[in-house]
Amino acid sequence: MSEPVLATQNLVKSFGALKATDDVSIDLRLGEIHAVIGPNGAGKSTLISQISGGLRPDAGRVFLDGRDVSHLGTEARARAGLGRTFQISALCMEDSVLENAVLGAMGAEGAAWRFWRAALKTGALVERAEEALERVGLADERETRCANLSHGQRRQLEVAVALTLAPKAFVMDEPMAGLGAGGSKRLTGFLDGLREQAPILLVEHDMDAVFALADRISVLVYGKVIATGTTDEIRASREVREAYLGEDA
Amino acid sequence: MRLDERYINAVMIAGLLALPLYALAVDEPFTITLVTRAVILALAAVGLNIILGIGGMVSFGHAAFFGLGGYAMGILAYHAQTYTALDLGFISFEGTKSMPLIWLVAMVVSAIAALFIGVLSLRTSGVYFIMITLAFGQMFYYFAISWAQYGGEDGLSIYIRNDFPGLNTLEPIQFFGICFVILCAVLLLKARLQASPFGLALNAARQSAARVQTVGMSPMRLRLLAFVLSGAITGLAGALYADLNRFVSPAMFSWQLSGELIVLIIIGGVGRLMGPVIGACIFVALEHFLGGLTEFWHIYLGLILLGIVLFGRGGLLGYLTGKEGAHV
Amino acid sequence: MSTILIIEQVLNGLQFGVMLFLMAAGLTLIFGVMGLINLAHGSLYMVGAFAAAAVAGLTGSFFLGLVAALAAAALAGAVIEIAVIRRLYDAPHLDQVLATFALILIFSEGTRWLFGSFPLFLDIPDALSGPVTLPGGIEYPLYRLALICIGLAVALGLWGLIERTRIGVQIRAGENDREMIAALGIDISKLYTLVFALGAALAGLAGALVGAIQSVQVGMGEPVLILAFVVIVIGGIGSIRGAFIGALLVGLTDTLAGVFLPELFKLFMETGAAQKSGSALASMGIYILMGLVLIWRPTGLFGARA
Numbered sequence: 001m002s003e004p005v006l007a008t009q010n011l012v013k014s015f016g017a018l019k020a021t022d023d024v025s026i027d028l029r030l031g032e033i034h035a036v037i038g039p040n041g042a043g044k045s046t047l048i049s050q051i052s053g054g055l056r057p058d059a060g061r062v063f064l065d066g067r068d069v070s071h072l073g074t075e076a077r078a079r080a081g082l083g084r085t086f087q088i089s090a091l092c093m094e095d096s097v098l099e100n101a102v103l104g105a106m107g108a109e110g111a112a113w114r115f116w117r118a119a120l121k122t123g124a125l126v127e128r129a130e131e132a133l134e135r136v137g138l139a140d141e142r143e144t145r146c147a148n149l150s151h152g153q154r155r156q157l158e159v160a161v162a163l164t165l166a167p168k169a170f171v172m173d174e175p176m177a178g179l180g181a182g183g184s185k186r187l188t189g190f191l192d193g194l195r196e197q198a199p200i201l202l203v204e205h206d207m208d209a210v211f212a213l214a215d216r217i218s219v220l221v222y223g224k225v226i227a228t229g230t231t232d233e234i235r236a237s238r239e240v241r242e243a244y245l246g247e248d249a
Numbered sequence: 250m251r252l253d254e255r256y257i258n259a260v261m262i263a264g265l266l267a268l269p270l271y272a273l274a275v276d277e278p279f280t281i282t283l284v285t286r287a288v289i290l291a292l293a294a295v296g297l298n299i300i301l302g303i304g305g306m307v308s309f310g311h312a313a314f315f316g317l318g319g320y321a322m323g324i325l326a327y328h329a330q331t332y333t334a335l336d337l338g339f340i341s342f343e344g345t346k347s348m349p350l351i352w353l354v355a356m357v358v359s360a361i362a363a364l365f366i367g368v369l370s371l372r373t374s375g376v377y378f379i380m381i382t383l384a385f386g387q388m389f390y391y392f393a394i395s396w397a398q399y400g401g402e403d404g405l406s407i408y409i410r411n412d413f414p415g416l417n418t419l420e421p422i423q424f425f426g427i428c429f430v431i432l433c434a435v436l437l438l439k440a441r442l443q444a445s446p447f448g449l450a451l452n453a454a455r456q457s458a459a460r461v462q463t464v465g466m467s468p469m470r471l472r473l474l475a476f477v478l479s480g481a482i483t484g485l486a487g488a489l490y491a492d493l494n495r496f497v498s499p500a501m502f503s504w505q506l507s508g509e510l511i512v513l514i515i516i517g518g519v520g521r522l523m524g525p526v527i528g529a530c531i532f533v534a535l536e537h538f539l540g541g542l543t544e545f546w547h548i549y550l551g552l553i554l555l556g557i558v559l560f561g562r563g564g565l566l567g568y569l570t571g572k573e574g575a576h577v
Numbered sequence: 578m579s580t581i582l583i584i585e586q587v588l589n590g591l592q593f594g595v596m597l598f599l600m601a602a603g604l605t606l607i608f609g610v611m612g613l614i615n616l617a618h619g620s621l622y623m624v625g626a627f628a629a630a631a632v633a634g635l636t637g638s639f640f641l642g643l644v645a646a647l648a649a650a651a652l653a654g655a656v657i658e659i660a661v662i663r664r665l666y667d668a669p670h671l672d673q674v675l676a677t678f679a680l681i682l683i684f685s686e687g688t689r690w691l692f693g694s695f696p697l698f699l700d701i702p703d704a705l706s707g708p709v710t711l712p713g714g715i716e717y718p719l720y721r722l723a724l725i726c727i728g729l730a731v732a733l734g735l736w737g738l739i740e741r742t743r744i745g746v747q748i749r750a751g752e753n754d755r756e757m758i759a760a761l762g763i764d765i766s767k768l769y770t771l772v773f774a775l776g777a778a779l780a781g782l783a784g785a786l787v788g789a790i791q792s793v794q795v796g797m798g799e800p801v802l803i804l805a806f807v808v809i810v811i812g813g814i815g816s817i818r819g820a821f822i823g824a825l826l827v828g829l830t831d832t833l834a835g836v837f838l839p840e841l842f843k844l845f846m847e848t849g850a851a852q853k854s855g856s857a858l859a860s861m862g863i864y865i866l867m868g869l870v871l872i873w874r875p876t877g878l879f880g881a882r883a
Contacts, residue, residue, distance in 0.1 A: 074463065078464055078465035084463050090459045090463070091460060092460060093456060093457075095452070103449060103450065103453050106466070107464030112446055112447060114445055115442055115445045115448075116441050119445060120444070121444075161460075161464065164464075165464060165465070301671075372875040373875050376670055380810050381806075381810055383806060384806055384810065385864060388864035391860040392857060394860070396853075397853055511674070511675065545687075551679040551680065551686070558672050558675045559661070559676065
């Protein structure tokens with residue numbers, strides 16, 4: 001078994017008396033999609049924030065590609081190879097689709113401190129951005145202002161910006177959120193192929209997508225991982241049924 | 250009919266150049282001085298617009314840099330004209346009357362001040378940022394008032410305008426030429442900056458700081474650099490303004506001036522290259538014509554401003570081009 | 578340096594501080610409830626001072642002047658809230674800044690047009706003039722002592738209003754959740770007008786009270802406004818308690834630094850130079866204080882943690 005690309009080690013985060021993350025250790029290996037599921041309020045978003053650097057854990061560590069990144073901020077973790085997408089699209093609404101993607105390309109190429117040549121006339125940046133847009137199927141919308149995109153297109157753009165970074169690992173926070181059945185299916189197909197490029201830690205509510213995609217699933221309840229295993233193992237687990245799936249059914 | 254913004258920009262620049270030349274032909278030096286004043290205020294506002302228009306930072310303390318630039322000129326020229334030494338402890342020299350040197354000092358001093366103010370105020374955002382920049386501006390105002398060595402409340406008069414190699418700066422049209430060229434250079438710089446990767450990132454940081462972080466860039470550093478650059482340009486404008494009036498006083502640090510710089514940008518249109526230039530021309534024209542009609546012309550300025558804020562987003566350029574400017 | 582001087586200066590600092598509190602309380606309340614930054618708050622301070630000076634000049638009664646100040650400032654506040662401010666609650670901060678900056682221009686020039694450019698004077702009422710002897714034999718102006726008492730009383734009253742009354746409950750609810758308060762069936766636009774007028778009245782009161790020890794003139798409000806901003810940045814936006822602590826800190830720092838820094842500098846400098854550098858540094862004292870607080874806690878002493 002290969003070295004995990006991304007791993008958390010005994011993460012703990014409390015808000016007052018509430019333990020939002022309780023001794024969470026999960027890992028993400030090369031070539032896999034590892035889904036994290038759990039009921040609302042289970043601490044999924046808090047976990048993602050700690051992995052991506054927005055929130056400091058009270059205890060525990062985060063490793064990316066074998067390197068301890070616990071002390072790094074969001075920017076540095078992104079530079080170290082973490083590609084994150086947001087549950088609620090965090091895009092630059094006034095800018096065009098291409099500009100949003102170029103921003104990602106700039107991050108990947110460390111090009112923020114260039115002051116003279118126009119970003120949209122810098123070949124390397126634009127090529128990288130267009131390649132990502134092409135892959136998610138947004139190439140035709142490159143000139144569209146982000147504010148005029150449909151909800152589904154914004155979700156695609158979220159993924160495209162992460163793609164431009166060519167990260168070592170993706171962390172996706174509910175990429176299917178708000179997508180219709182068709183959009184969800186298309187994105188599922190896309191993510192399925194993406195795991196070959198870099199493994200995906202996928203937080204998702206859409207169970208069809210999760211069971212279609214995941215190599216492994218971790219179930220988070222009240223901040224604790226109550227089970228980790230293959231889809232079949234999770235489906236068969238009584239503990240999971242009682243704690244989580246039972247509530248849904 | 251809606252007009253192309255580039256077309257308006259070109260007309261604007263041509264007009265700005267033509268008016269003083271016409272005034273020269275009909276021998277009206279005061280008009281030249283008036284246009285020079287507009288050009289310098291525009292320069293200060295272009296500096297401010299780098300952070301306001303692209304970065305969305307509402308600095309209500311930019312008079313600090315305008316004043317620092319002014320005092321840099323005042324102090325250097327004062328020592329030169331009185332043949333007294335300016336003793337900085339580690340170095341002592343007799344001031345200077347050379348504009349390029351004064352500009353350099355004005356920009357460096359303003360940039361250093363902007364670095365300090367920026368490091369502190371950029372830890373916050375929104376209303377905090379507005380109040381803190383306003384407060385720091387006021388700090389320089391009071392400091393200038395209590396700094397008796399350089400005139401305190403009365404300010405400093407410089408008897409003869411400073412020199413520029415090869416030009417006679419005492420000729421209003423030649424001094425105008427200097428200011429005009431600098432404004433054009435800074436406009437070019439701003440246009441390039443806005444389209445550059447740095448400008449794109451700064452603009453993105455205004456819209457979604459989280460996005461910028463997620464692609465591996467620090468919004469704080471982007472903003473800080475923009476703030477320093479902005480302060481340096483406004484400081485340069487301050488040095489020119491002081492040379493125009495041959496006088497510096499604490500009024501250059503006043504909060505009203507900070508407010509007026511924002512107003513210039515809003516009148517013209519936020520986030521637009523020429524917004525501050527159009528705004529400055531309108532402002533100086535209003536001041537001249539309304540001020541000639543009534544002593545209380547600020548009332549009308551206030552009403553116009555209220556009208557723009559409540560009913561007409563996008564400023565004059567927004568109206569002419571039919572596009573709203575960037576929202577802040 | 579005598580103890581008497583120190584106590585005197587501490588009292589001066591307190592007096593300055595509580596007057597700043599009257600300004601800062603209104604500002605912070607308006608920000609906390611409506612999310613609005615109001616640059617024209619200094620104009621309301623000026624309106625109070627002018628109303629007091631005009632009415633006291635006509636009637637000879639300082640008390641009537643105070644009533645006029647409260648009424649005029651509250652009225653001016655209510656009018657601008659209804660005419661302008663309420664359109665700005667959901668607007669970006671830049672719009673709020675510009676519109677209230679425009680209001681400053683209109684108020685200032687309007688006042689200059691009405692009253693002229695020369696300062697007016699507001700006399701301290703006879704009953705409060707002259708010094709009073711404090712325990713320990715310190716002579717201190719009775720009027721300034723009265724200002725401290727009034728300021729503390731208003732602070733207490735404000736605390737009572739917010740913590741103990743129905744309207745206070747509504748204000749606190751408004752700070753947390755606008756929709757919820759509307760859902761409770763409270764007329765939110767009336768509440769906002771009321772809060773704004775209350776803040777305005779506090780500013781007007783401060784203007785009138787301070788007007789009697791300084792001159793009443795156009796532009797008197799803005800320096801105080803900016804100090805009140807410093808107070809709020811230190812205390813934390815939206816916190817009345819923060820405004821109170823911040824105001825006292827700023828009042829004391831500014832007053833004590835102005836007196837003691839030159840003295841301190843004399844220990845290692847010649848007198849003239851010490852006087853100059855001491856007062857120059859003292860003029861920056863509160864801003865340095867603000868900078869230090871920002872480094873330590875960017876959201877102020879009592880502000881919500883980001």
